Amino acid sequence: MNGVHDMGGMDGFGKVEPEPNEPMFHEEWESRVLAMVRAMGAAGAFNIDTSRFYRETLPPHVYLSSSYYKKWFLGLEEMLIDKGYLTREEVAAGHAMQPAKALKRGKFDLANVERVMVRGKFDRPAPAPARFNIGDRVRAKNMHPATHTRLPRYVRGHVGVVELNHGCHVFPDTAAMERGENPQWLYTVVFEGRDLWGEDGDPTLKVSIDAFEPYLDPA
Amino acid sequence: MSHDHDHHHDHDHSELSETELRVRALETILTEKGYVEPAALDAIIQAYETKIGPHNGARVVAKAWTDPAFKKALLEDGSKAIGTLGHVSRVGDHLVVVENRPERHNMVVCTLCSCYPWEMLGLPPVWYKAAPYRSRAVKDPRGVLADFGVALPKDIEIRVWDSTAETRFLVLPMRPEGTEGWSEEQLAELVTRDSMIGTGLPRKPGAPS
Numbered sequence: 001m002n003g004v005h006d007m008g009g010m011d012g013f014g015k016v017e018p019e020p021n022e023p024m025f026h027e028e029w030e031s032r033v034l035a036m037v038r039a040m041g042a043a044g045a046f047n048i049d050t051s052r053f054y055r056e057t058l059p060p061h062v063y064l065s066s067s068y069y070k071k072w073f074l075g076l077e078e079m080l081i082d083k084g085y086l087t088r089e090e091v092a093a094g095h096a097m098q099p100a101k102a103l104k105r106g107k108f109d110l111a112n113v114e115r116v117m118v119r120g121k122f123d124r125p126a127p128a129p130a131r132f133n134i135g136d137r138v139r140a141k142n143m144h145p146a147t148h149t150r151l152p153r154y155v156r157g158h159v160g161v162v163e164l165n166h167g168c169h170v171f172p173d174t175a176a177m178e179r180g181e182n183p184q185w186l187y188t189v190v191f192e193g194r195d196l197w198g199e200d201g202d203p204t205l206k207v208s209i210d211a212f213e214p215y216l217d218p219a
Numbered sequence: 220m221s222h223d224h225d226h227h228h229d230h231d232h233s234e235l236s237e238t239e240l241r242v243r244a245l246e247t248i249l250t251e252k253g254y255v256e257p258a259a260l261d262a263i264i265q266a267y268e269t270k271i272g273p274h275n276g277a278r279v280v281a282k283a284w285t286d287p288a289f290k291k292a293l294l295e296d297g298s299k300a301i302g303t304l305g306h307v308s309r310v311g312d313h314l315v316v317v318e319n320r321p322e323r324h325n326m327v328v329c330t331l332c333s334c335y336p337w338e339m340l341g342l343p344p345v346w347y348k349a350a351p352y353r354s355r356a357v358k359d360p361r362g363v364l365a366d367f368g369v370a371l372p373k374d375i376e377i378r379v380w381d382s383t384a385e386t387r388f389l390v391l392p393m394r395p396e397g398t399e400g401w402s403e404e405q406l407a408e409l410v411t412r413d414s415m416i417g418t419g420l421p422r423k424p425g426a427p428s
Contacts, residue, residue, distance in 0.1 A: 008330035008357045008381065013350040016366040018413075022344050024268060029242040034267070034342075035260035036246060043254060052332055068333065068348045073242055086248055094244035096251035108255045113262040117270060119338060121312050122385040150383045152330050154357065166313065166386055186384055188315075197358055205377050207357045210384035 001146050002153060004060040009154040009197070030069035037076050038116045044104025046079055048120070049176035053148040054079040124183035126168040131185065131213055136162045138189055139219040140211065148176035151215040155207075158195050159219045163208065164188035171212055185213040267342060276339035276389060277410035279304070281403040283316075284394040294318055297389065301339075314339070315380075318391045319417075323376040326364075326417030327388040328356035334382035336389050340412055347416070357381055367418045390417040397424045 007013075025031045041051060054075035055063070063071060080086050083101075090097050105112075132138060140155040150172045166186040174182040193205025235243075249255045279301055283290040292300040297314035314336060317325040329335065330353050335343040346352050355363050360377045364370070371377070380388045392414040398406060401424075413419030 005331055007350055007354040008328075010350075010354040013354050016346050016349075016351045016355070016363055016418075018346050018367060019344065024342055026345075027236075027239070029239045031264045031267075032242050032246055032260060035263040036249060036255065038263055039255045039260060040249070045254075055332070064350070068345065070238060073238065073245070077241075077245060085254065086252065090248050091241075091244065094247055096248050100252040100254065103254060107253055108259055110256060110259045110262055113259055113266060116263055117266050119312065120385075123312060150331060152381065152383060154330075164315070166315075166384070169313075169385060172384070186386070188380075188386075190378075202359070202361060202377065204373070204375060205360060205379065207379045207381060209381045210386050212384070 001056060001148065002144055003056045004063050005056045006153050008152045025069075026067075027069075029073075030067075033069045033073045033076065037072055039108040039112075040076070040080065040085075040103075042112055042116050043106065043108040045083060045085055047175055047178075049148060049170075049172040050178065051075060051079060052172075053176040054082075056148065122169045123167045124170060124181060126185070127183060130165060132162050132165075132187060132216065132218075134162055134165060137219040138162055138187075138211075138216040140189070140209075141215055141217055143215070145173065147173065149173050149215075151211065152209060154196060155189075155191060155209055155211075158191055160189040160191040160195075160208075162187045163190045166210065169212070171214070173212070173214070187211055187213070187216070189216065271338055272341035273339075273410075273412035273415065274407070276336070276412070276415045277407040278403070279316075279339065279389070280391055280410045280415065281406035283391055284398075284406050285403055290391075293391070313386045314389060315386055316389050316391050317378070317380065319393045321375075321393070323378055324371055324417065325378050325380065325388075325390045326356060326360050327380045327382060327390060328353060329382040330354070330357055331381075331383060334385075334387065336387040339387075339389050340415060344412075364418065367413065369419060390415050392421045395421050395423050 055071050058071060058074055077091060081088060085101050087098055137159055139159045140151060140157065142157045164187060168183040169186045171182040171184040174180050188208050189211045190206050190208040193207060194201040194203060196207060250257055283293050289300060293316050297316040298312050319325055333343055333348040335347060352363060357379050360379050382388060395409055409422040411419050411422060414421045
């Protein structure tokens with residue numbers, strides 16, 4: 001979706017402001033939100049792409065004015081309601097009122113904590129040979145799905161060069177919508193800065209994205 | 220950060236922000252419905268606070284600076300090479316290590332959200348997840364570097380890696396001059412988090428840490 005989360009190349013957000021000696025969490029509730037998202041994801045309530053999509057679909061003014069973990073919280077609550085794990089009435093009451101929905105991998109208890117700390121695997125067996133080779137020129141498609149995608153707007157329509165092939169990975173565009181993992185070849189595609197940003201762009205800049213094969217056409 | 224879940228309930232609710240109340244209510248519901256165990260949430264937080272962090276990445280960089288065979292393996296397959304190091308082996312798959320050279324500086328961003336090599340660097344800082352960095356890194360990286368007080372030669376290539384999939388990127392900075400004969404442990408002290416994102420450079424020998 002062409003959401004406000006797709007920020008590459010936008011102007012007007014001001015300077016980057018590093019915070020000296022930044023704490024891991026600024027408020028304790030942030031750590032509880034992180035843990036709940038990790039736990040419910042590990043228990044099978046949603047996949048990582050679905051959770052990203054729920055944050056992206058927050059109204060633009062909410063997205064821009066909420067802190068990072070506030071966005072996580074708002075996305076989590078909405079997603080768990082949509083998926084039937086809790087109800088708006090329960091949220092309003094602050095207590096469980098309905099029977100629980102079974103979780104794919106069961107209750108998240110202490111025995112599951114180690115599992116959360118190991119990163120998931122996203123590569124899958126290839127259903128077909130790769131369409132592109134290293135060095136091929138490719139054009140990022142001019143596509144504007146209303147649902148989740150990982151093709152940022154700033155490269156759409158532009159020509160780049162395939163630099164790396166990462167194998168076949170879970171395809172976020174379908175996984176986020178719970179339409180299956182639908183594995184696709186994943187490539188690092190590099191673009192010239194001036195192709196993206198015009199003649200005023202930094203001539204020494206190259207930008208790469210990791211692009212799934214359905215995002216690309218031969219060029 | 221406290222790991223004591225029960226102390227929450229000692230507070231008067233009027234002291235708490237609306238967000239805090241809502242987060243607490245959600246945890247209560249998830250617990251009452253039997254989806255999560257609060258002690259397991261405590262354990263997740265504790266693991267993030269103690270097990271991951273830039274010390275992991277710094278160790279990998281320092282080893283690459285002293286061991287050419289390891290460096291070669293690291294650049295060929297980051298996850299596999301780090302997997303040979305024992306206690307920093309929990310990096311997961313799909314880690315790509317990119318090397319800074321005199322003619323090329325690398326910088327990592329996630330314009331769409333906040334993708335970041337957690338196991339190597341810890342949880343990302345607020346600026347990495349915020350609009351100014353996400354919007355400008357791919358268009359004006361030298362301007363972003365200036366915000367960090369970093370100025371690079373005008374003719375050096377700047378390569379920005381936008382983390383748009385489940386691959387994760389770690390920058391291998393250049394080893395500072397004047398560190399000949401240093402041990403891995405000494406070198407690791409020079410490796411800052413930002414130098415592994417590409418928004419900073421390693422400390423110089425003798426500079427305050």
